[in-house]
Amino acid sequence: MKRLVVASALGMAMAILATIGLLVAGAGRGASDSAAETPSPEIAREAARLRAMGPVGLTAAFKRQADLNMSGDRAAALRDWKALVDAVAGQRDAWASRLYWYTDLEVAKSAAAKAGKPILSLRLLGRLTDEHSCANSRYFRKTLYPSAAVGDFLRENFVLHWESVRPVPTVTIDFGDGRKLKRTITGNSVHYVLDCHGRLVDALPGLYGPEQFLSLLGPAQEAAARCGALASPHYCRQVTEYHQRQRSDADARLKQDLELLGPKAGRLSGAAELLARVPPELVIEFPTGQSPATPADIVPRVAVRRDVIYSADPLPDPNWRIWSALATRHFEHLQADDEAMRVVAPGLRRAERANRVALPKFDVEAPLVANIALMEFSRNRAIDGVYNEFALHYRIHEYLSNTEPLKLPLADFTRWCYAEVFLSPLDDPWYGLKSDAYDGYDPPPEKQTAQVAREAN
Secondary structure, eight states: OOHHHHHHHHHHHHHHHHHTTHHHHHOOHHHHHHHHHSSHHHHHHHHHHTTTHHHHHHHHHEEEEEEEOOOHHHHHHHHHHHHHHHHHHHTTTTTHHHOEESHHHHHHHHHHHHTTOOEOOOOESSOOOOOSSSSHHHHIIIIIIIIHHHHHHHHOOOEEEEEEEEEOOOEEEEEEEOEEEEEEEOOOOEEEEEEEOOEEEEEEOOOOOHHHHHHHHHHHHHHHHHTTOOHHHHHHHHHHHHHHHHHHHHHHHHHHHHHHHHHHHHHHOOOOGGGGGGGGGGGEEESSSSSSSGGGGHHHHHEHHHHTOOOOOSOOOOTTHHHHHHHHSSSSGGSSOOOHHHHHHHHHHHHHHHHHHHHHHHHHHHHHGGGGGGHHHHHHHHHHHHHIIIIIIIIHHTTTTTTTTGGOHHHHHHIIIIIIIHHHHHHTTTTTTOOOSSSSOOOOHHHHHHHHHHHHO
């Protein structure tokens, strides 16, 4: 838990810095954001009618886009149309993704059985319909689901469902003059691949770029389609064999990537001192010199210990630089495509304008805010993608390589995933954000009363 608290504190600091850096860009957005999340009664009634029709209702909502050109106030008409589409789809920004999401798993299972399709079930903090859902789910809405390739694949091969695992923690900054800024500060999301009966086949943790997401989702979809026709014992065997293959494949791909990085990986690992503790079967060796001319130049060698590579600890350490190096090898395959970047671009332009206005203060006091610039956003996405696949997803492959977890309710797997993969136990009421560090505030009245009582005794 100490590790979780420190990690969450770091994340909170980064979020607050980013929020302050976005002051110029976001200070006037509160009222419009609230309006977008609260459609008019007329829109709400029509959305409820269309949503009850399922995906066909979303198609009907999109046909109304043609009416926008006939409206006198096109901006208001566009806003109302987007509100209608989002409400019918069950997803904010659905005007870009064109995806319909169920929010009742039993209804989704019925639709999946009827369509003969697996289910892609998103677990997130907050709600997919709200602006302030957890960060990963916002990136899904902005940079993943709008991808034409991703959207087409999901519509053709899956029934979609989402479920909130708990409210998302938020922080509100009150500037004292009527302006307030609200941002989320922690949280994570995971896509479950379920067969048509709602049984777990795979889980894709965290954020991926469109091409990488599809490369992982394809085999999982095929496995889920096979599982749909299998009775329980055969289903369990099919899933464990699938994860054993995926784990072996991840090992081979990671080793190949590290070998291609060559000496760079050895220098970046920061793990040379672990050599004496590394079992031979877990060692990947790299020469420390550049293009040795003789065999003697290859010695000494350094090792990267696989259990360090696969550590789920999110704190920055020397191994984090390995993920950055690996990301450079796959940069082109981990980026948002043109359709997704069309949705992201307005926010990036606001951020860049804010950074230019506050440049001296930004450079000195808030260098972390540079992550909102386009290239930093893309680079961080790439690092997230390789880390999620080679570290977090690998942990899931290990766990599901035996049949016992498959015999448990899906809710139990969700608790395990958030506790052991994301290191964010869902039963922690403070979600890792409570700290005993002294902050200069007096304790709340109830604690003061308890302290007085203890001292009196």
